[in-house]
Amino acid sequence: MTIKPTGQTRIPLAPGAWPIIGHSLRLLRDQLAFLGSLPAHGDLVRIKAGPLKAVVVCTPELTRQVLRDDRTFDKTDRLWEHMRDALGNNLGTCPRASHRRQRRLVQPAFHPSRLPSYADVMVTQAADVAAAWHDGQVLDVPAEMGKLITKITLATLFSESLSATKLDQMHGDVRGLLDTVTSHLLMWPPLDRLPLPINRTYRATRFRLRQAAMQIITERRSSTHDHGDLLSALMTATDPETGDALTDTEITDTIMAFLIAGIEVAAAILSWALHELGRHPDIQARLNTEVDTVLADHPATHRDLPHLDLTGRIIAETIRLHTPSWLLTRATTTDTRLGPYTLPKGTTIIYSPYLIQHLEDHDPTHQTFDPDRWISQPPRDAGIAFGGGARKCIGDTFGIIETTLALASITKHWNLHHLPHQTVRPTATLVSRPDQLHMHAHTRTQDRRST
Template sequence: MTTHYRPTAQYTSATAPGALPLLGHAPAFVRRPFDFVAGLAAHGDLVKVRLGPLDAYVVCHPDLVRRLLTEDRTYDKGGIIIDKVREAFGNGLATCPAADHRRQRRMLQPAFHRDRLPGYAAMMAEEIAGTTARWRDGDVIDVPAAMYRLTTAVTARCLFAAHERAGSLPVHECMNVVTRGVARRMMMPLPGADRIPTPGNRRFQRAQRGLKEITRRLIADYRAAGTDHQDLLSTLLSTRDEHGRGLSDGEIHDQVVTFLLAGMETTAATLSWTWTLLAANPAARDRLNAELDTVLDGRPARHEDLPALPLTSRIISETLRLYPPAWILSRTVAADTELGGHPLPAGTTVLYSPYLLHRRADLFPCPDRFDPDRWLTTARPAPGTYTPFGLGARRCIGDTFGTTEAALALATIAGRWTVTPTPRQPVRPQRSSSMSPRSFQATLTRRVR
């Protein structure tokens, strides 16, 4: 893929127009968050916004995003987005500050070593085949809900393989409530608002307690059994740092919840968007069908099939470009610094948006067009331009795990079914901490090869 922007030594800074008294840009961010954020690039490379009482800077240029993500001691995990996620999901690998990250990363790396992936992929393939085996020709499904059920089963199996009914654990309901609650807290960052005893806040707190209870029981069961089940929880229990210390039960809980969020919410969102994109682009769907018929001939996809499914992989990459699940993230400035020639004092909140970057026409020609073939060339995008999994030392540890899960699900389902969305209006993203589509239905038609 060719990148058309030219790095420059001169970066522009500006303040976003349209701020209201007291509220700043918060109303625009709440009402139309994606359009608001994507439009900021037109004002400068570093754009100041005001969200209620909070001033923040949105980084719009890929060079500056690269600096933001690779200088992780200067730009630490924190700020309006990460702080809210950390409150909900704990101090796991995705949310912990730099002071904790190196130890956590080293301890968790064995769980995601490439030698472990075939074993996880076998569990994924079995759950995907089993879940979709219950579908019938002509069924009408709620696509995001169905993909969420699918990724819940897959993620729970890879995390808790020893649990006989891992897929039936109530993590789906708890994670759904917590994720929606995080989104509300992100978009309305008013101090103390999350402690008001509203029905929504009470549901949020019950769901948090439910997740803690699920993980507490599972950790206790695994510790009592003392068996390596070749799953993620077994690895978390057995890993040790350079001093021989393991993770506490609280630390394991935070990592489990982090993996649940990444494996369930983000992969379900990616798959849901994929069906809308393929339905709107029948030529790409026909080419995908031809690839799957040649390689799979109607059977479920396996890990060893993936190298022979390049179009399947490109479709996942293009879906992640158009609809990156982690669409906006934040950092906090740890010490006085400058970015693009603009001074940033310690404590400043800095935001960046993969959605904004991926929709820039100077980085991705015809950025709103679904074009899997833009990934045909061997050249990689310049650092800071394509960031669905982050960059640098804090790049998502489970990126290959997630893309493998998505590719296996897409190949198995599309090889057997045509998923035809039947929305009354175009599918829109919902205002959430991940870029998930709003609920829409689709008809399943069994494919005849």
Template sequence: MLGHAPSAAQLTSGIAPGAHPAIGHGWQLWRQPLEFLESLSAIGDLVEIRLGPQPAFVPCHPEIVWRILTNDSVYDKGGPVMDRLRDFVGNGLGTSTHQDHRRQRRLIQPAFHPALIESYAAVMEDEISTLTRDWKDGQEIDVFPQLYGFALRTVTRTLFSTTVDAETIEVVRRSFDTVFNGSFLRMLTPPTLRRIPTPANRRFQTAVKNLLGTVDRMIEGHRKEATDSGGILPILLGSGSGPDGQEMSNAEIRDHLITMLLGGGDTTAAALAWALHLLSTHPEAERRLQEEVDQVLGGRPAEWKDLPQLTFTSRVLTETLRLYPPGWLLTRTTTQEVELAGRHLPPGTAILFSPVTVQRRPDLFPDPHAFDPDRWLPEYASGLPRGAFVAFGGGARKCIGDTYGMAETVLALATIASRWSLSPVSGVQIRPSRLSVSLHPEHLPLRLHARR
């Protein structure tokens, strides 16, 4: 059963202890990022931390979180994390400022029309079958890389109307992994040091170059085909897509595609990987999931028409996103003087936002570390305040692919559960990849067991 949020009139602020002179709270964020962020709500509803020498404010109350997410003209995209993301994502939909975002969203929104998402389901179903085709009873698999390949193939086929080979998939995966795993440390590093040709900086620049080059080749290949087969890429390539009715440049299109590859690849795979991990360690939840898919599917793969009946499957994924939100750390910047929880923040103040700070609050979610899909039964979830669950963000900048992502993950999880059970591999500690932009397991081996 869900608890109740504190009254907005009682909002408090505080300062996190333990900052180091040079790196601020970077050590805590590197060592135990989720635990550190989760602990801040006990200090106040708005908590000041340090990112290197720079102060940043972390909202830990759903009322403040919702205010920030739904007013992006005042709390605009910016700050250390966003600035580093722009090093390789550019000015895509996820990183663009308020000034550009509305036009970009209007341009891309048609590709996420419900009727089109339903048409994408056939590709999702096909790629799920490809994912599990070579699985064998008793086999041990490293879950995240396999799920990442599935998600990336799906997003390129559905949204870009392009099929990519295994080599391209691996280049994109390695590039994202290198770039993301270095992004937080680069956030704390002064610009002059980021330009020094250290091994880490060279790896970062090589990964960015490989990623940009791969996406450029996808764009050029589609230009040569000159076909309108649906998805985002044909929309972006169409005349009148850009400002003042001009065609968008390859660089502008590339920024949007990289954003979609990130959202449709890494984050989708992360959510599925954590769901399989949680099910492998919670046999009662796995049993209930299998009962549902057996009744609904009868041994066949999941299809779009089955989604309304896969209610427990959906709750499993929602609870997974509560515990392990893939977009776990973002920053925004105030564009004018504001007051939050009694603190006056000048223009240019960095706001560090993490769903973890509200989604693991014990007053909102009793026993917050417990994996309990029934938290999301309507009679309980309806009592949640706005801003208590923000894995997809909120307001005008809510994830444009939330419906797409939930459909894909529900279909994948249901199909896998109808045919396979997965168990943990003993002696392996499962933990999030440290300081990656996306919260995914660092290493998640699971053993397959074919269901008879």
């Protein structure tokens, strides 16, 4: 790929590239610091990682240009072919040519009228998971939150519930696939086909998840009842041009989209929120007061959301500070101008909600966890956490409601405290969650007695 500048200079290459592997090690080990360092080198910066050569967009304006123009910046390169192979050809991975059709198919499941009943399911599932904890228990927080969000996703969109073992397996597989897909993508062929442990995990998790999705379809086929959920909508949908029903492969691919895009991000946000509350007892105390007042005599419902003001700001601030999507890509479908440069057709573009939300000149306090910064107005470019343009997150409102109600339901009865001397770092995976976050669960009655 040659990138022709319209001016005198080439797009700068990020410093620290090694021969052959380029910036792979930094991307795999220290991705957030690496991304944060790029804007110092230009509005567009080139990086290399194994076979991947890409241009990282480092300004909000150019990021918006990329997101608005999905015709020029599409999901069409080798990387996206690989993603379609890994995750299925679905709403999240498909190219523009089939995106509108895919989006129309699933849109009804995200209509605002569906949200109040989803909210009830979310609260029931949160209560169910937290009811299994005991006072003083040490929780693997990301695992518990992963289990909770998997339960919510299955119950709301597919009216499905799984045994505890199958649930753990499914969340483990969602995470396993997301964790291995990036490394797999950065491998030179034929390394990606050798029987290495990472390749085995990648293939096994992908296989098991697709099997689980197909099982959900098979079970539904044996029932005559219309559940009124996403799965029913998919199973009764017909192609507007041919009149054909969706094939089982198409439905499986769509289920994969929601398992992959909906579970790990929301679980990571809840885990980071509980981590931040553990680090900020003052905010935890204010949250306890809010929850005790608003939910004094009933479990949370959709109607409580406007009153769970601080809870909502804690979630918004967690999404800002710990933006789970840090690396998303597009490919140019034609020669095009971006900023002062002309990019040839086929250039891989990286945009990063994390990078944009952590620009120093945006806000020098960007590393501080401060839910009150949202009181008067949202911070600049806050919406970028959900992407933008035609491919903006379809589950944005769903995800905010889910994490807000889950946090309120959990903290109504439990406060979580860090273990001593714990260092919590983000994982260097496609969705970064807090690594090794174990916390003590204390019942609120216990906490009240000790204060």
